[in-house]
Amino acid sequence: MAVRHYTLDFNLSTAVECASVVPGLLSIFHEQELAETIHDTNGHGYLATFVGKNGRLVILRVHSHGLVTIDLQCYEEDNAAQLDNLLNSLEKKLKVILNGNIARTKKLPPLVRGAEVDRYWPTADGRLVEYDIDKVVYEEDSPYQNIKILHSKQYGNILVLDGDVNLAESDYAYTQAITGNGKENYAGKEVLILGGGDGGILAELVKHKPKMITMVEISFMVIDGCKTHMRKTCGNILDTLRGDCYQIFIEDCVPLLKKYVREGRTFDYVINDLTAIPISTSPEEDSTWEFLRLILDLSIRVLHPKGKYFTQGNSANLTEALSLYEEQLGKLSCPVDFHKQVVCVPSYLEQWVFYTAWKK
Amino acid sequence: MAVRHYTLDFNLSTAVECASVVPGLLSIFHEQELAETIHDTNGHGYLATFVGKNGRLVILRVHSHGLVTIDLQCYEEDNAAQLDNLLNSLEKKLKVILNGNIARTKKLPPLVRGAEVDRYWPTADGRLVEYDIDKVVYEEDSPYQNIKILHSKQYGNILVLDGDVNLAESDYAYTQAITGNGKENYAGKEVLILGGGDGGILAELVKHKPKMITMVEISFMVIDGCKTHMRKTCGNILDTLRGDCYQIFIEDCVPLLKKYVREGRTFDYVINDLTAIPISTSPEEDSTWEFLRLILDLSIRVLHPKGKYFTQGNSANLTEALSLYEEQLGKLSCPVDFHKQVVCVPSYLEQWVFYTAWKK
Numbered sequence: 042m043a044v045r046h047y048t049l050d051f052n053l054s055t056a057v058e059c060a061s062v063v064p065g066l067l068s069i070f071h072e073q074e075l076a077e078t079i080h081d082t083n084g085h086g087y088l089a090t091f092v093g094k095n096g097r098l099v100i101l102r103v104h105s106h107g108l109v110t111i112d113l114q115c116y117e118e119d120n121a122a123q124l125d126n127l128l129n130s131l132e133k134k135l136k137v138i139l140n141g142n143i144a145r146t147k148k149l150p151p152l153v154r155g156a157e158v159d160r161y162w163p164t165a166d167g168r169l170v171e172y173d174i175d176k177v178v179y180e181e182d183s184p185y186q187n188i189k190i191l192h193s194k195q196y197g198n199i200l201v202l203d204g205d206v207n208l209a210e211s212d213y214a215y216t217q218a219i220t221g222n223g224k225e226n227y228a229g230k231e232v233l234i235l236g237g238g239d240g241g242i243l244a245e246l247v248k249h250k251p252k253m254i255t256m257v258e259i260s261f262m263v264i265d266g267c268k269t270h271m272r273k274t275c276g277n278i279l280d281t282l283r284g285d286c287y288q289i290f291i292e293d294c295v296p297l298l299k300k301y302v303r304e305g306r307t308f309d310y311v312i313n314d315l316t317a318i319p320i321s322t323s324p325e326e327d328s329t330w331e332f333l334r335l336i337l338d339l340s341i342r343v344l345h346p347k348g349k350y351f352t353q354g355n356s357a358n359l360t361e362a363l364s365l366y367e368e369q370l371g372k373l374s375c376p377v378d379f380h381k382q383v384v385c386v387p388s389y390l391e392q393w394v395f396y397t398a399w400k401k
Numbered sequence: 402m403a404v405r406h407y408t409l410d411f412n413l414s415t416a417v418e419c420a421s422v423v424p425g426l427l428s429i430f431h432e433q434e435l436a437e438t439i440h441d442t443n444g445h446g447y448l449a450t451f452v453g454k455n456g457r458l459v460i461l462r463v464h465s466h467g468l469v470t471i472d473l474q475c476y477e478e479d480n481a482a483q484l485d486n487l488l489n490s491l492e493k494k495l496k497v498i499l500n501g502n503i504a505r506t507k508k509l510p511p512l513v514r515g516a517e518v519d520r521y522w523p524t525a526d527g528r529l530v531e532y533d534i535d536k537v538v539y540e541e542d543s544p545y546q547n548i549k550i551l552h553s554k555q556y557g558n559i560l561v562l563d564g565d566v567n568l569a570e571s572d573y574a575y576t577q578a579i580t581g582n583g584k585e586n587y588a589g590k591e592v593l594i595l596g597g598g599d600g601g602i603l604a605e606l607v608k609h610k611p612k613m614i615t616m617v618e619i620s621f622m623v624i625d626g627c628k629t630h631m632r633k634t635c636g637n638i639l640d641t642l643r644g645d646c647y648q649i650f651i652e653d654c655v656p657l658l659k660k661y662v663r664e665g666r667t668f669d670y671v672i673n674d675l676t677a678i679p680i681s682t683s684p685e686e687d688s689t690w691e692f693l694r695l696i697l698d699l700s701i702r703v704l705h706p707k708g709k710y711f712t713q714g715n716s717a718n719l720t721e722a723l724s725l726y727e728e729q730l731g732k733l734s735c736p737v738d739f740h741k742q743v744v745c746v747p748s749y750l751e752q753w754v755f756y757t758a759w760k761k
Binding site: 042043044046048050052076078080081082083085086088090092094095096098100102104106108110112114145147149150151152154155159160161163166167168169170171172173194195196211214356357358385387390391392 | 403404406408410436438440443445446448450454455456458466468472505509510512514515519520521523526527528529530531532554555556571716717718743745750752
């Protein structure tokens with residue numbers, strides 16, 4: 042049973058004495074049969090809490106610098122019309138009491154806390170966003186990560202790995218960007234996909250009749266979940282691990298890349314669709330950047346001299362992480378040039394950077 | 402001075418006695434010198450509030466059905482590291498106390514309440530979303546609406562009319578969709594734009610050398626704000642109200658449309674870029690739908706028999722409002738066919754429906 046948490050805030054043009062605000066509101070709380078507690082705030086304005094009989098909790102704060110905040114917590118199955126009435130009454134009354142002194146009123150959609158289906162999946166740049174998720178379609182823990190597939194009315198099913206939105210069925214823009222925006226000629230080419238367990242890239246590229254696509258995905262469980270629940274993304278391509286012009290290896294890409302380097306094998310395209318680069322740049326994560334650079338280095342080493350390397354980067358807002366990534370591109374054993382592109386991937390709710398790199 | 406409001410929630414696998422949770426946490430609150438009040442909840446679990454010396458407020462609830470919620474409110478300039486520590490201590494301690502009984506831990510990015518720059522602009526389908534807005538670039542009240550232009554790091558400047566995100570500088574996808582996805586030939590054509598005060602459509606279409614674009618925007622203040630602050634959208638097209646192949650009338654489009662109908666004047670393209678259709682379908686708003694139908698009807702009457710009518714619809718999730726709109730399309734004095742398209746407009750944070758209509 043979830044808790045709905047409403048907030049209703051008033052920015053005032055000038056600070057007010059709580060004595061002028063509070064008494065006028067109390068009648069509303071008393072009507073609701075809420076038990077009142079007034080707290081000592083040590084000079085930080087007025088604070089009262091009101092507890093109702095059905096688990097309702099109201100918090101009223103009149104901050105001394107000119108902000109009134111109201112919180113209303115209730116159970117999900119509580120009478121929504123009654124609560125709307127309560128909030129509307131409070132809003133109306135405050136508008137009368139603070140006549141002309143309100144610079145802004147803000148009533149947000151309620152936070153739903155502890156719900157069976159979690160709708161809040163913050164962006165990579167740390168913003169609070171609510172998705173229209175109504176169902177958990179798939180959830181498993183693999184040895185590598187927590188795998189969820191969530192249903193959204195507008196985005197279709199969404200693959201979420203360790204809490205990060207990876208790809209939704211609406212996100213053909215992602216597949217387009219990471220395969221070169223439809224400007225590449227894959228016909229007869231050798232392609233290597235690192236990761237890509239949702240099958241989106243593979244399903245797109247087989248249409249172009251490449252010579253062979255080799256995909257290396259560490260997690261069979263991701264493939265297994267996506268082949269059932271992300272069919273708008275992968276079609277039937279994941280139904281078998283081997284087709285006319287593709288083969289999927291379920292293994293860690295690093296040893297395989299090292300083997301290809303030893304064998305001198307090259308690919309016309311290397312597409313890195315592994316999970317996002319780490320956002321934290323704290324010193325204890327140096328090893329993550331080193332790991333990323335290792336994969337980058339190996340990828341470029343198996344790239345044909347005229348080949349292209351495509352990868353996703355990060356949120357366009359995470360400029361520090363993007364700079365660090367570009368720094369790694371300058372430290373490879375084989376020098377590369379690169380360009381980047383900002384793309385709107387529908388389900389991400391933030392702009393995303395994609396990179397193309399090639400040997401100098 | 403804003404309030405940061407953190408939430409930290411624990412879904413439990415099985416309900417617990419608050420007696421087993423609360424004592425272990427109290428030492429943390431006491432360390433923080435928080436004054437405790439325990440509330441009578443009439444059998445709805447445990448509820449305690451803790452007030453600190455610097456305006457901090459912590460609310461701890463152990464709901465009897467297996468949910469623990471913690472709220473932490475503090476002032477914006479409060480010591481963020483200390484607060485992180487407090488939340489981390491609470492999280493760690495609860496993980497020890499509830500050993501193995503936690504099904505989900507959720508710590509959301511804090512809500513920032515009462516801030517000078519408001520970052521929360523809910524979607525048309527009513528979801529809570531936080532934008533990366535760091536500056537109010539322009540704000541005025543016209544006789545028609547509240548006009549804001551807000552700066553977002555990733556979307557550029559965003560035009561917000563009466564609290565609705567209208568268009569950001571990143572949103573060329575909107576302009577493309579409402580002008581026919583680049584598949585129309587505007588050369589030598591007569592075009593009528595209803596609304597369009599941000600100048601995006603006008604700036605796009607003049608490139609195609611139409612015979613004449615007539616744009617009718619009711620609000621000069623929208624044009625005035627956009628011509629200064631939305632230049633990635635409008636370029637210099639709004640610097641003058643009249644150019645080689647366009648003219649902008651600052652007036653209500655309805656009388657003008659009626660005049661055009663009387664004169665028998667027609668256009669090859671009519672592009673309705675007025676603000677979104679109403680979401681509410683409550684009876685008292687019937688008149689809004691009637692008004693919408695009037696505009697639709699007049700627009701189709703001034704449309705050349707082989708012309709096309711483009712308009713934005715609504716959030717893809719507002720299926721009821723979309724159906725009602727399509728119902729209006731069936732009630733026009735001149736029968737039309739239509740199709741619709743779902744488009745990702747970057748700054749909307751939701752999928753949006755666009756319509757194309759033409760005379761049967």
